[in-house]
Amino acid sequence: MPGTNLTAQEAEHRSHAVTVDTYDITLDLREAAGSATFRSVTEIGFDCVDPDAPLFLDLRAPAVREVVVNGRALAADRVFRDSRIELSHLVAGRNEVRVVADCAYTNTGEGLHRFTDPVDGNTYLYSQFEVADARRVFACFDQPDLKARFGFTVTAPADWTVVSNSAAVTVAEAADEPGDERRGAATVWSFGRTPRLSTYVVSLVAGPYHAVRAEHRRGERTIPLGLYCRKSLAEHLDPDEILAVTRQGFDWFEDRFGHPYPFEKYDQIFVPGFNAGAMENAAAVTFHEKYVFRSRATEAAHRKRAATILHELSHMWFGDLVTMAWWSDLWLNESFATYSSFACQALGPDPRWADAWTTFANHQKAKAYRQDQLPSTHPVVAEIRDLDDVLVNFDGITYAKGASVLKQLVAYVGMDAFFEGVRAYFAAHAYGNTRLTDLLGALEEASGRDLGTWSKQWLETAGINVLRPEIETDADGVITAFRIRQEAQDLPPGVPGEATLRPHRIAVGSYTLDGADGRLRRTHRTELDVAAAAYTDVPDMVGRRRPDVVLLNDDDLSYAKVRFDEVSLRALTRHLGSFADPLPRALCWAAAWDMTRDGELAARDYLSLVLSAIGSESDIGVVETLHRQVLQALNHYTDPAERVRLTADWAAAALEQMRAAEHGSDHQLAWMRAFVTAARTDAHLDLLAALLDGATPVPGLTVDAEVRWAIVVRLAAAGRLDEDGIAAEERRDPTPAGESHAATARAARPDAQAKAAAWAAVVDRGDLPNQLQRAVIAGFAEARDPALLAPYTDRYFEAVLGVWETRSHEMAKQIVLGLYPAVADGAALDQAQAWLERHAAAPPALRRLVLEQYDDAGRALRAQATDRARRG
DSSP, rough: OTOOOOOOHHHHHHHEEEEEEEEEEEEEOOTTOSSEEEEEEEEEEEEEOOSOOEEEEEEEOSEEEEETTTEEEOHHHHHHHHHHHESSSOEEEEEEEEEEEEEOOBBBSSSSEEEEETTTTOEEEEEEETTTGGGTTTOOOSSSSOEEEEEEEEEEETEEEEEEOOOOEEEEEOOOOOTTHHHHHHEEEEEEOOOSSSSSGGEEEEEEEEEEEEEEEEEEEEEEEEEEEEGGGGGGGOOOHHHHHHHHHHHHHHHHOOOSSSSSOEEEEEEOOSSSSSEEOEEEEEEGGGGSOSSSHHHHHHHHHHHHHHHHHHHHHBTBBBEEGGGGGGHHHHHHHHHHHHHHHHHOOOOGTTHHHHHHHIIIIIOOOOHHTTTOOOOOOOOOOBBBHHTTTOOOOOIIHHHEEEEHHEEEHHHHHHHHHHHHHHHHHHHSOOOOOHHHHHHHHHHOOOHHHHHHHSSOOOOOOOEEEEEOOOOOSBEEEEEEEEEEEOOOTOOSSSOOOHHHHHHHEEEOOOTOOEEEEEEEEEEEEEEESSSEEGGGGGSSOOSSEEEEEEEEOOOEEEOOOOOHHHHHHHHGGGBBBHHHHHHHHHHHHHHHHHHHHSSHHHHHHHHHGGGGGOOOHHHHHHHHHHIIIIIIIIIIGGGGHHHHHHHHHHHHHHSOOOOOHHHHHHHHHHHHHOOOSSHHHHHHHHHHHHOOOOTTTOOOOHHHHHHHHHHHTTOOOOOOHHHHHHHOOOSSSHHHHHHHHHHHHHSSSHHHHHHIIIIOOSSSSSSHHHHHHHTTTOOGGGGGGGTTTHHHHHHHHHHHHHHHHHHHHHHHTTSOOOOHHHHHHHHHHHHHHTTSSOOOHHHHHHHHHHHHHOOOOOOOOHHHHHHO
16 A cells, blocks of 8 residues: 555644644535546644654545645645645744645545435445545645644535534525536525534534434533434434433533533444444544344344444544544553543443443453454553554554553542543543554552552553463361462564563452252452452452352452362353353353463353353343354354354254244344354255245244345355345345345355356456455355365465555555455465465565464364364
8 A cells, every 4th residue: 555654753844833723625426326436625824843844645546636834836746645734934933835636536435425325326425534544635734743723615516515623604695606407406504613623523414314312411501412323224213212322421421521522512423334333533433334224133232233333422522522642552441432432332321331331241351351462462552653653553452451441440440530531631632633652641640559569560552461260278178378470471582672561450250059040140349459460369259258259359340361160160051041140150251261362161061061151141141242253253262164064053041042932032033043143954944935935934033134135145155055045135135234235145156157256356356345245255265175265375475565555554454354364274274374484574464364373273273273172
């Protein structure tokens, strides 16, 4: 990706040289439905302290028409190259620059994304500027610490709505110009200037969006609220629940953060083809439209959507109001937003979300533990040398581990002191930029604790600790000695630094089987500081009768892998589903999964454990996570010789659970989906076909659009559905979702022609929009017969560097990860290692992604060996 990078050193130089005041941006979107480009006019006002030093603006555009600096025209063809505009004729003090360019619409989810709805032909636009894609829409200093006030003037078709970070000041009919009879009627939207923002949270959304408007009142202030989605999706929008979550977040965050909501309105826009879950554009948040549920969703999906809504809302303070100075502190934004969203759910007034910490332990922690054991692991505060580094750093460390460490910090300093420090932080740095030391200083002042050592151990080192109980008892079962052994797992090869023992604030829970109802209930809890040492004694446990289960890190206060003593492990094997409360159950499930990934527990034994206990699992989010993990274990961690049998066993169990579940319940729906994804035998596939055509209905279940497509993809992957059948389903559901599912089904067909067509579309031609490319990749990876994909191992390693060098980051990343050879064997591993050795000078971000997949494949082979030994 030549010419588009920006180094930390270059950014620091610009930050010292320039203070940006205003951007006034004028865009002409009237021909969005047909033209590849749009006119962009940017007027920038800024102060410069060193006018003779080299200085440049960022811009990625097919053509630059005009560059004027302080009234002097520069030769655009000479000063614009490699996505930069070299500035000259600057003066000390105030400068004015005007840039006129033809910028390009994209279909990659970067810059100004354009999407045409296949249902009604309407065109929709939305911007996505993180990390540095504001430069695809207007000329700018595209780095987070050069904040400015932004004003937009947008000319758009008359039937469109335009949304930006501030409210529209005027909306007027566009003046007639030559050629307007061809373009049609238009409207000019003028937006007031924003408070000071970073370029990456600036937003522009335009199109014939369906709108729902409301407001949030608190005290004397009224905040206008807006919800937007495509017109053809409007019937599925559920504004009442979305707005209820939003209002809860406003109240909770304002109370905890001690600073009023910092913008004049708040819009939430659900957009098509989004690459992430959501984006915290100031006062104009964009969400993936999957959060508009067009089919029935489980409570876990509603909980996840609520967490995402709250995550983005909390960013209005932590990220938008106060922003990191450089991307090395990206974690400050993302970890804080992740922690705050779950805290708001768990501690807020709505009891519906009271078990949010269970979801956190079950889902977020699993992502963090995986990422922290990869050869690309890094400290929470990462070294970010340039934009390429940050683009691959939106990972389980930045989000989930960072949030876990914050949760540990809250336990360490106390919640009251934590939020007192946060309030002081916002008061001191509103509309500015900060570094880690600014936050730690505020927290130290509020708590009285020295956080320097804590920061070095938790934020500036990589890797994960393992905690194990060591328990001695007398003949009567009374504990005579109890200590916690802490281990620092070796860092993966190539990861800088050393394995580190850390201080942990944890709880130790004692759980005993209740003879009356057979439930595991907590009979004792002790909270303590585990030293940054190999052993920590726990005197409070001495003299107590040994419980059935000892659970370290009860209540999930710290970030560590947990293991069990032999007595507890035996009890859990028989009674894991018997915990009366969901959180300790989730922690034990997480430990069992981690043991499976580490090859300490055979995949078949993990499957047996799940089958023995999942029927007692009440939390639907945990159930769905277990379904995904079992499928991963079956596909990657089981002995390949036993995989067909074990998968059939799982599918049969899922079918039994589906039939036994309460009719119409979330559990029934989840088990239905689990059965569909696991169905492989002729009998199971026959049942899917009967469900699809309505011949064998299941009481309580509706085969709605998403369930239908899951069945269609499974039948297509099994060779039970041909092109005519897929096309018929697409005609039945002519929506963007239907189009994507059909693409997945076509690529999933078990024949060489289907795989070749998918490969050609994604790798050779590379002309698919992001949403369809992702769908085709998902289908390509479906293969019951590994021989179908074997020829593509060589082709992958031959093509991957060229893909990286010629595609945008998001599109290249989809391909590098999604098409990595699915055949996990020694030969494929050797090819990956050989590629890494031959391409030592390849872009570091690309090497990181390939190395992560290589490591996952090696882990899978080790787990398969454990499973094979268990069979023997």
